[in-house]
Amino acid sequence: MIEMRIIPEEITQCSGGGVEGITTCVVSNYEFDQQGNVVGVANGELHSCRMMATSPDATITISVPEKGFAISVLFGDIVSLINQVGHTPLND
Numbered sequence: 001m002i003e004m005r006i007i008p009e010e011i012t013q014c015s016g017g018g019v020e021g022i023t024t025c026v027v028s029n030y031e032f033d034q035q036g037n038v039v040g041v042a043n044g045e046l047h048s049c050r051m052m053a054t055s056p057d058a059t060i061t062i063s064v065p066e067k068g069f070a071i072s073v074l075f076g077d078i079v080s081l082i083n084q085v086g087h088t089p090l091n092d
Contacts, residue, residue, distance in 0.1 A: 007052065018054035025049035027067055 002021040009017040028044040052061045053075065060078060063070035 002051075012052070012054050014054040014057065016055040018052050021051045023049060023051065025062070025064065027064055 002023045004019060004021045007018045007020050009015060012018040024046055025048075026044045027047050029042040030038045031040040031042045033039045047064050047066050050063045050065065052063075053059070054061070058075040059072050060075050061070055061072040
């Protein structure tokens with residue numbers, strides 16, 4: 001289960017602050033061919049990850065401190081992706 005807490009704007013540096021959730025994620029490494037094309041997934045490892053949602057820009061940031069990286073995506077893009085999967089036949 002995800003642990004959640006409110007993060008004040010002094011920490012997020014975003015007007016209105018944000019919400020943080022700590023959960024578990026899988027970090028995978030890709031395998032590449034000689035031309036640099038992805039040809040598969042080499043492995044997947046479980047890690048603790050931090051998700052943060054901030055306003056007013058509605059950005060979701062997912063970081064994996066153990067691996068030293070973070071990605072940020074607009075919340076609207078995530079919602080569009082989730083909505084699309086409900087309207088797209090995936091097993092044709």
